[in-house]
Amino acid sequence: MAEIPDFLSEEECRVVVQLAQLKGLTESQAVGPGSQEETADLLELTPEEMFNLLDLNQDGQLQLQEVLANSRTWDGMWLTPESLQGIYAGLQADPDRSASLIKILMWGTPPLHKPLTPLSIRTPQTSTYPLTPPPWRPSAIVLARWPAEARFRRGKSAQTAGHAPSRQMSLEEFKHLSNRELWHLPMQPGGRRPQGVRNSRHTWLYQGEGAHHVLRALRKRVTRLTQLPPLLVDLSEPMQVVRYEQGGHHHSHHDSGPFHHKAACSHTRLAARVSSLTETFCRYITVLFYLNSVEEGGETTFPVADNRTYNEEALIQENVDLLDTRKSCDKGNLRVKPTQGTAIFWYNHLSDGKGWVGDLDEYSLHGDCVLTRGTKWIANNWINIDPDYQRQARYQKLVSPQREDCGDSGERNPDQHTGLHQDL
Numbered sequence: 327m328a329e330i331p332d333f334l335s336e337e338e339c340r341v342v343v344q345l346a347q348l349k350g351l352t353e354s355q356a357v358g359p360g361s362q363e364e365t366a367d368l369l370e371l372t373p374e375e376m377f378n379l380l381d382l383n384q385d386g387q388l389q390l391q392e393v394l395a396n397s398r399t400w401d402g403m404w405l406t407p408e409s410l411q412g413i414y415a416g417l418q419a420d421p422d423r424s425a426s427l428i429k430i431l432m433w434g435t436p437p438l439h440k441p442l443t444p445l446s447i448r449t450p451q452t453s454t455y456p457l458t459p460p461p462w463r464p465s466a467i468v469l470a471r472w473p474a475e476a477r478f479r480r481g482k483s484a485q486t487a488g489h490a491p492s493r494q495m496s497l498e499e500f501k502h503l504s505n506r507e508l509w510h511l512p513m514q515p516g517g518r519r520p521q522g523v524r525n526s527r528h529t530w531l532y533q534g535e536g537a538h539h540v541l542r543a544l545r546k547r548v549t550r551l552t553q554l555p556p557l558l559v560d561l562s563e564p565m566q567v568v569r570y571e572q573g574g575h576h577h578s579h580h581d582s583g584p585f586h587h588k589a590a591c592s593h594t595r596l597a598a599r600v601s602s603l604t605e606t607f608c609r610y611i612t613v614l615f616y617l618n619s620v621e622e623g624g625e626t627t628f629p630v631a632d633n634r635t636y637n638e639e640a641l642i643q644e645n646v647d648l649l650d651t652r653k654s655c656d657k658g659n660l661r662v663k664p665t666q667g668t669a670i671f672w673y674n675h676l677s678d679g680k681g682w683v684g685d686l687d688e689y690s691l692h693g694d695c696v697l698t699r700g701t702k703w704i705a706n707n708w709i710n711i712d713p714d715y716q717r718q719a720r721y722q723k724l725v726s727p728q729r730e731d732c733g734d735s736g737e738r739n740p741d742q743h744t745g746l747h748q749d750l
């Protein structure tokens with residue numbers, strides 16, 4: 327991780343904050359105190375419409391697999407194929423796990439998934455991409471309730487094929503899950519409403535042609551900082567601006583997902599020409615700007631930075647959960663105090679050794695400590711690169727054929743990409 331003081335001027339910070347306010351900020355995570363009813367109201371879908379959306383093969387029955395395939399949850403979390411398989415197996419073996427599953431699927435916060443460590447849920451993402459379709463939200467609940475409901479029949483086709491019996495649900499059965507039930511959220515112990523992975527508001531600011539000159543200048547500066555080809559930076563996500571109020575926090579997470587050939591990257595999904603079960607953000611680099619100096623709390627924490635080994639189990643030990651930034655920020659290895667104009671940046675992936683993006687760097691785990699006084703404004707610039715070189719190349723070709731001369735599109739031998747990856 328590198329810290330760069332005065333990466334932005336005071337004036338630039340002010341402009342970015344104002345542009346974000348002008349655009350309007352939305353709740354970063356809808357699951358949170360008081361949000362349940364509001365979200366239910368927002369979703370204007372009849373049970374038929376919802377069923378139809380979930381019924382991917384349009385056979386008039388909802389297979390468990392179809393619900394799993396739509397298991398995108400709040401806060402943009404996607405489950406890895408391994409996790410899905412684990413959940414699938416877990417559901418069939420032990421229906422009583424449904425209560426914990428609700429927690430995982432709804433929040434994905436490590437403190438809440440403790441009872442389910444064998445399932446190895448490890449893909450909490452940071453934020454909802456602007457295009458996230460709301461209809462997927464209830465699917466997590468449907469899935470969570472799946473084993474608990476007595477109404478499900480066993481899938482005939484799976485049985486006759488000699489596989490483990492799979493359950494499926496008809497529209498009539500689906501309708502029995504009333505709207506209230508669909509939106510049911512379990513309380514935390516003590517009757518408290520659930521706390522989200524993240525407690526903030528955010529918006530997205532486009533930085534391409536026609537955007538405010540400050541935003542465009544920042545994009546250019548990020549290009550110079552990362553020394554990546556401009557096209558890669560230009561084709562990345564827009565700038566995300568986040569505002570935390572007092573009490574705001576963001577539990578520790580990875581900005582990018584672990585790489586699976588079976589999973590598509592959100593940004594190259596359309597070009598991937600594969601129907602994949604899961605999708606993940608592929609964010610090679612994070613550049614985070616502090617837009618104001620924070621009065622108290624709100625540090626960015628890197629709980630395992632510089633650790634010699636990374637062990638997921640060791641993150642949660644003896645009542646200390648290093649991932650819970652509400653409780654354990656003081657136990658992490660590295661904390662950065664937000665200072666206006668400072669940028670920090672880090673790689674979320676390792677090199678594949680051939681000059682391209684490799685595995686997720688688990689040490690890039692980070693979060694935001696609770697803001698104890700004042701307001702905190704930050705902005706994120708994520709540089710998206712698909713660890714699958716051919717998919718990235720296809721994507722670039724598809725979205726910017728006129729820019730092939732930039733030297734980063736077209737089919738090339740992946741072994742030849744020396745110079746693109748910047749090692750720490």
Ligand SMILES: O=C(O)CCC(=O)C(=O)O
Pocket residue numbers: 452568576581624625626627692693694695704706
């Ligand atoms: O607010 C911070 O300091 C960290 C934010 C973060 O990690 C994110 O938005 O992904």
Ligand SMILES: [Fe+2]
Pocket residue numbers: 452579580581692
């Ligand atoms: Fe993050």
